[in-house]
Amino acid sequence: MSQKPILLKDVTIEDGFFSHYADLVRSEVIPYQWEALNDRVPGAEKSGCIHNFQIAAGEKEGDFIGFVFQDSDISKWLEAVAYSLTKKPDEKLEALADEVIDLIGRAQKEDGYLDTYFMIKEPENRFRNFRDCHELYCCGHMTEAAVAYYRATGKDKLMRIMQRFIDCISRNVGPEEGKLHAYPGHEELELALIKLADATGEQKYVDLAAYFINERGQDPHFFLEELKTRGDTFRFEGNDLQPEAYFQSHLPVREQKDAVGHAVRAVYLYTGMADVAARTQDEELKEACRTLFRSIRDKRMYITGGIGSTVDGEAFTFDYDLPNDTVYAESCASVGLIFFCRRMLEMDGDAQYAEVMERALYNNVIAGMAMDGKSFFYVNPLEVFPEADHKDPHKSHIKTVRQKWFACACCPPNIARLLASLPEYIYQTDETGLTVNLFIGSSAAYRNGTVVQRSGVPNDGKTTFTFHLPEEESFVLRVRKPGWSRNCTITVNGKTVEAPVEKGYFCLNRTFREGDCVCFAMDMPVRRIYANANVREDIGKVAIMRGPMVYCLEEHDNGASLPLLFLPRSAAFKEKAGEGLFENLTLLMADGLRLQPTGSEELYSETPCTQVVPQKLTFIPYFSWANRGENEMLVWVREAPLA
């Protein structure tokens, strides 16, 4: 029995940690991104996004600017705006969005086609290169924006625009003879079609999504066939070692066992697969989703919830290959992983998916944005040595300070749209009750009443739920039993109760009345985390977590040469309330050791380093690294200094 989220309009975050992010998106990111989309940010790379639509609409002269997928930037901005308007109406912002939508409408062709790259640059080549040219990807992002804007404002203009484009696509692509048996090179439209189906109630969008999913990787291979049709030999150079796997089209999706290829594409695909499986009750497809989820979680994911081990193709590599310093772990990929987790939660109602969602959210995703919301990381390394990142070509993708905006601007708006819609990742319901996946202070509409969550996470684990119900209601309250807590005392109106754990949730099956207060007093110990011994990079090392947060060492607090620091297994931690930049955050202090160089200038000698000096180590939450200028950073710390 599947569950449904409590949607954005019905959940409001009031949280010591995340309210800040909603505010930042509203006050900083959305306005900043609007400037960027209009090429008005000094020193940032040109987006060209609005410019391209103006040209396509015949309202401006000029050349197309940007990548073949440039249109998607405006979509992600519109989607974030829609979420923001849902929570906080803003006439001026809505008027701006309406203007953009009008522009998009004016740019659309008579037959519904809408992709400014092809309209401006190669009108003769529409629908000729599905593998590399992102028409369906851009359509997907704009469709997501359209549905979000419709839900936010009731205005369906953009949704109708996109329905016309999708009709245009359907006239060209599909199972029927004479149509192209195509599917998106960069997956995204699949999941968007399900949103459109949910918003319109039209089955044909589910059918088209299912077609894309089921056609993928079938023989004859469409991407190879279209190469022949075009008569060119263009081969995407993303990752020579993974030709079709780069696109997750190496096999029919039901036969795929490992998460492969470009990580963002992969998780967008898996999200669409889970959507289609749930809508069609396709058990085989559901099982394929579970298998791929386990491949990620059990073998191919960083402790921060980052995915993608190599910059080449921004891709997964192989089981247990998780290098910390040449990592990719794109912010977008973790956003996509959260999308996937949410669909799996809806499908299976199992807290294991929320565990991964929470890990990605509190670590890799929010690390992608500076604490002031003004600069961004694409790549989220777990070990940084600035000299290497500047001088080793294999690490040149690792930035040591967040960047203002990127020419390929996927991550900033992707982070923004996730954070702006974060309320709907907290709760799910089915007819039996209410499920709580994330510990984020919020109030949510539930059963003609309201549930109010107050949570100390990420600083402490105490979380209460207060119910405001006009009449008493019997249901199951399912609260995730988080992996980061060992002990939990549950009280109802001050009285201790027991709650059995099912599928990873404390389940409290009772009649709830007005004012009932359920408290989960979860401890939040500092935890030493060890990687599986197959992860070669992390042998002999430990990572520190507390609550959902991974911690790290920065040079700023701990001096240079972080790899010379050791954290003996016996070292105790002291929690310390952060100040300044770290206000409202918990820092961790521990008695560590620093290995002393021998003093010899020799490169190789018979003298080992044997001297260690005590050093207080200061761990900060991983997401907050690189907010104090360029410096070394390290997540996995050595444990044993001496033989």
Next chain:
Amino acid sequence: MSQKPILLKDVTIEDGFFSHYADLVRSEVIPYQWEALNDRVPGAEKSGCIHNFQIAAGEKEGDFIGFVFQDSDISKWLEAVAYSLTKKPDEKLEALADEVIDLIGRAQKEDGYLDTYFMIKEPENRFRNFRDCHELYCCGHMTEAAVAYYRATGKDKLMRIMQRFIDCISRNVGPEEGKLHAYPGHEELELALIKLADATGEQKYVDLAAYFINERGQDPHFFLEELKTRGDTFRFEGNDLQPEAYFQSHLPVREQKDAVGHAVRAVYLYTGMADVAARTQDEELKEACRTLFRSIRDKRMYITGGIGSTVDGEAFTFDYDLPNDTVYAESCASVGLIFFCRRMLEMDGDAQYAEVMERALYNNVIAGMAMDGKSFFYVNPLEVFPEADHKDPHKSHIKTVRQKWFACACCPPNIARLLASLPEYIYQTDETGLTVNLFIGSSAAYRNGTVVQRSGVPNDGKTTFTFHLPEEESFVLRVRKPGWSRNCTITVNGKTVEAPVEKGYFCLNRTFREGDCVCFAMDMPVRRIYANANVREDIGKVAIMRGPMVYCLEEHDNGASLPLLFLPRSAAFKEKAGEGLFENLTLLMADGLRLQPTGSEELYSETPCTQVVPQKLTFIPYFSWANRGENEMLVWVREAPLA
């Protein structure tokens, strides 16, 4: 006061270890390379070398095959043949070489020009792209071959051909107004010109070499000027992070403090610099050479004598950046390092250079060739995990088994020419006496007599020198005090003597008589070697050496997952005589530990691996790895398993 080597013709190797290599070069490598140069090796990439000369000579139709520096392959083959003929006359081989030289002569243009790439492909573009097009590099290799062949056979045909080509170059390049102020993009001609000067006695060749060296990196920058002249913007993509440094032309050579850029180019340049400095008694240039040598030895060299930390540009990166698994450490670069060391030995007579020479020779260089002489490595990693090398694009340059021949065939013939001329790296002389740099069994002409060296190296350190002298001679016998030995008992005719150590040599100043036997009984303990604490990759790890040889672990002997193995600091070693493939080699056995996985399939857990099981570790000489099929290999082993 500089020293001179005892030349090839006057030294003959009779050694338990190296005689084998001389035989291999003669019986396997030279004939095999001849087949390769003629494109007759099934399954190997085409060389096109002979083919190109035939076209250039107007004796064949067809297109140029290979790289812009393809001609150099035939030069290196001819040079190896010359060395082989010096030690073992072979009428058929000499006839073959004569034929090749005749072909080269027929290919030469009237005006002396000789470079088949430009003659066939772009006759209009001669001397238009010194930076990238290797005309001077190819000239250098052929000049080396010419001098070697002249010394071997007395035949000067090829030398006269090259003198004409160099005259042609000199008409176009030089300090005079109207000439190009050019220098080689890939250094090599500099050192070759000095060989030609030595063979002909003509100062003009020293002058031209000195011109190249002194012009390099001067302002205006020639390589940037020639770009303007050509009107193109072609930029070599070797290593974007090191534009001019890639070519060692970022600064005038006297101002260069760090070894930078393409490692082979660098050491060829430094060799030429040392040659010129010695011939011109240029103290400033000598000091620049010493500085660059220290940059390599103290900060940028692998324990195996490999240099070049990244495949991007096959280049040096920065101090202490010595990754073991993404390493380049090209065989050719270590060959070039040996050339440089030899010049420094001649210049300074200091054993520190011989230490590096020996390290590179016994490890990185001979690892470049299979023990049967039939296949070769370019890249010599210190840590190999085959799955990563196959699936991680950043490691795709790491081959796990040696390859037959490469389209860019620099390494195999470079190894061959070094091994074929190895006798002249053993001894040096000056008027005061005889210097022994390498412990290789051999007999050498000295002072109207002969000195015979018998050495147990690399299996044991006992080394004797027997003098056969028609009359008594007073001189200093300088025998290197190797870094790998702690104790040495020196006896003369069985009687213990003391010998002071100067510049790293035991110095025995006495009158030598017929039959005098000097024995150096040097111990050869197994040594644990530690890298400088600045080498992040090697913190907490140990490498094993015995004598000049670095040892390694292979999966074949020690099972998979080598990074789970530990060698406690207290573990003792047992020497074991090798068998089969390892006949005449010493293997090392030690009581190590293997960390046991927790048994959990979780990727991250709170349970550390704490169990270790004893495991006998078998270490083999590094050079002999990958002679038993594909498997894991590891040089730097963890020391401390537990916190």
